[in-house]
Amino acid sequence: MSAMAVRIFAVQTLLCLVSYTLAQQSFLQPIVILIGRTAAGKTGNADPTCLVRNPPVVRRTDYTYFPGIGGYKYHDQLLPWGKALIACEEEGGHLAVINSVAERDAVVKAIKAKGSLPECVLLGFHDLYQDSYFVTIHGQSLAKAGFSEWASGEPNNRGGVENCGTLHLASEKFNDHPCNFPRPFVCEQPIH
Numbered sequence: 001m002s003a004m005a006v007r008i009f010a011v012q013t014l015l016c017l018v019s020y021t022l023a024q025q026s027f028l029q030p031i032v033i034l035i036g037r038t039a040a041g042k043t044g045n046a047d048p049t050c051l052v053r054n055p056p057v058v059r060r061t062d063y064t065y066f067p068g069i070g071g072y073k074y075h076d077q078l079l080p081w082g083k084a085l086i087a088c089e090e091e092g093g094h095l096a097v098i099n100s101v102a103e104r105d106a107v108v109k110a111i112k113a114k115g116s117l118p119e120c121v122l123l124g125f126h127d128l129y130q131d132s133y134f135v136t137i138h139g140q141s142l143a144k145a146g147f148s149e150w151a152s153g154e155p156n157n158r159g160g161v162e163n164c165g166t167l168h169l170a171s172e173k174f175n176d177h178p179c180n181f182p183r184p185f186v187c188e189q190p191i192h
């Protein structure tokens with residue numbers, strides 16, 4: 001990267017940070033968009049709203065962070081899947097998506113740190129779009145997401161109503177579960 005490119009990048013980053021700070025005040029949105037467009041500059045490789053759309057993640061004291069994997073919060077409150085999904089979004093995370101064996105282990109550790117182990121926790125995957133085609137809440141197949149180990153005999157779609165994903169704690173593997181049956185859940189904050 002040339003010295004000029006470095007300077008342009010520094011200015012873009014500064015403008016992004018300024019626009020992110022100003023974006024906390026909704027009445028400043030027009031100014032924020034203007035600064036964001038300026039931040040894109042001639043290179044055009046910065047999104048007009050840059051960091052406003054991708055604000056720096058603020059670490060929360062109620063999440064447990066695992067370097068290089070993510071941050072997790074175990075909620076022992078029982079909620080149906082759809083409400084758990086919203087609860088995670090409202091605290092700035094998402095219903096946990098397991099992307100590796102290491103991440104599964106991190107989630108289990110975060111749950112165990114809270115004391116007694118539940119039978120299962122709700123996770124961010126489902127087959128609500130198409131029966132038996134499980135996808136994450138980000139629309140990826142489980143294989144593409146990076147973890148697709150099912151507990152023995154699962155997914156079994158018992159009663160024809162098991163469309164939401166859980167982690168079964170005895171096996172530390174996946175199970176399909178009725179979406180409307182309240183269970184504890186784990187939220188994830190994707191931070192590295």
Ligand SMILES: [Ca+2]
Nearest residue numbers: 097098099188
């Ligand atoms: Ca994840």
Ligand SMILES: [Ca+2]
Nearest residue numbers: 156157162176
């Ligand atoms: Ca099942």
